[in-house]
Amino acid sequence: MSGSGRPRTSSFAEPPGVPGAAAASTGSAAAVGSSTGKSGVPQASGSSSSGCSNLKLARDSGKVTTVVATPGQGPDRPQEVSYTDIKVIGNGSFGVVYQARLIDSQEMVAIKKVLQDKRFKNRELQIMRKLDHCNIVRLRYFFYSSGEKKDEVYLNLVLDFVPETVYRVARHFNKAKSIIPIIYVKVYMYQLFRSLAYIHSQGVCHRDIKPQNLLVDPETAILKLCDFGSAKQLVRGEPNVSYICSRYYRAPELIFGATDYTANIDIWSAGCVLAELLLGQPIFPGDSGVDQLVEIIKVLGTPTREQIREMNPNYTEFKFPQIKAHPWTKVFKPRTPPEAIALCSRLLEYTPATRLSPLEACSHAFFDELRQPNARLPSGRELPMLFNFSTTGTDTQTDSNTLKEYIKFWESAGHLTRKVIRTKTPKSSVCFWLVIHSDVVRQYKAAGL
Known part of the structure; x- marks a missing residue:
């Protein structure tokens, strides 16, 4: 989930005292555990733990909760939605995430609950309602619920439930002292670039790309980008906050304090994710922006004045020691595919405009194996649908x-x-x-x- 803290909101007002505001009722929760399935990828399992929530959900896992919710896409036609088997699967400064089962379809969903500022519309909600793609987690419904304090209102986003994350998958292999199969790296990264191609075409920048926000189904290897709590529709000429994106994945222009950045910050973050999957650890760790910049300079060398100007034209200080770029081949392990290294080098560039676009990344030779008819996952299962580009935009593919x-x-x-x-x-x-x-x-x- 977003490390950015409070729920992101936009500046256009509409208090959430709307039809569909409903309280739901509960208490105990469970955290997600992990086991290993036939695919060799960790799979989610429930294990008891306590959790607290302002959303009054059922204390008994068998109790049914009914709310009046609005569909995520289409006309605003509130309808009753019932769910059960509620448990907490995540929490943080952003709010709480629950897992639940819809009564009608028996499908599992995730319910993300965030405090709603009555003065503003929720930016995450506005963005998610317009997104419709197979590699983006789907907003099924949303509803409002009251909090324990007077006039406290919470927004609840009912989303697709996907059991794992790229972060947990990578950690599973690291703990086993093994390397994540390169086919998984290719399948995951290709789908990430598909999702970025889509949201960038909509003018949306995610601003928090990291392994924890990449949901994956361990059996099918389908990836879905989630957590749009930091996302924003970028408008040229309008300033944006530079303190955005989780550490380790922040583009250098953000570290330099740029406020007129582009969606290319997502490309840098994607490059960091790719490098991390290849290395088994973050490529640019650091407890502060300065620490991270030092790590970046160790690999890319000292940025030139022109590169700094391209990242942030308002940055005038230039007091870095002159360090030569480290050869990319020496950054990674000896058996790392050269195509993977080449792709990383084109994603992790100082100058934002010279980074590959998502479509150019998809066309890279690193993904050639995915285009082979006999390509399979390690389990022997066929690859997920990777080239099902829609021409209508009506089937959750590409508009x-x-x-x-x-x-x-x-x-x-x-x-x-x-x-x-x-x-x-x-x-x-x-x-x-x-x-x-x-x-x-x-x-x-x-x-x-």
Whole structure:
């Protein structure tokens, strides 16, 4: 979850005293434990622990709680939603996260509960209501509940429940003194870049990319980006806070105090995640911004004046010792795939504009194995759907805005063909696999998309 503290809100007001505000009732909770399944990836299991909550949930796990909730997508038509088997699975300064089972569908969901400022709309809610993608955790419903104090109101986000995180998966392999299979690294990172391509096309910057916010199903290896508590729709010319993003994953422009940064801060964070999966530990640890900057300089060398200007034109101090860049091949272990090292080097660059875009990252040779028809997970299971790019935007895949980016990307690369857009040439700098028929492309272009 977000390490940014309080729930993120936007500046447009609408008090949450709305239809759908409902109290629900309870008490005891359980924390998520871990066991190892057939896939070799840790799987969630329940273990007793105590937890406290302002959301009055059922003390008895068999008790049914009913609230009036609004669907996450579509018209605002409040409806009754009933759930049971409630337990706490996470908490922090942001609030509390519960696991519950919907009565109607018997599906497991996560309920994220955050304190709502009556003066503002919740930015996380506004962003999540507009997102619809297979690699983004889905907002099913939302409802409001009263707190213990007078006039205290909580926003409850009912989300897809996904049992594991990339952080826990990586920690599992580290504890076993083994290396996470490279196929998992490829599958997870590819899906992360798909999710970033989508949200960036919507003008949304996540601002807290880290292994803990990457949910994964241990059996299918499907990844879903979660926790949009720090996310923001970036508008050029409007300042943003620089103290954002969790430590270890903060882009250097944030450390330099930039307030006009772009979504490229997410790319840097993604590069840190990739490096961490390859190394088995964070690549740029540090207890402060200065400590982290020192670690970055040890690898990338001292930034030039021009690079500092690109990160933050208002930063005038330049008192760093001149240190040469450390060869990337020496940063990683000897058997690290050279394509993985090459990808890292293109993500972790000082100059934000020179970092790869999410689509360029997807087309990198590091992911060539995923494009092979016989590619499988270590369990022998087929890979999750990675190339199911929708042309409608109605099936939780990729909307027309993102498709525009794909079309533009492919046209610039000279790979727009008459029948399908597809390449599997490993030596090509663009070896992205899309199955989009040219007539569909023509329809989108004719519609002015």
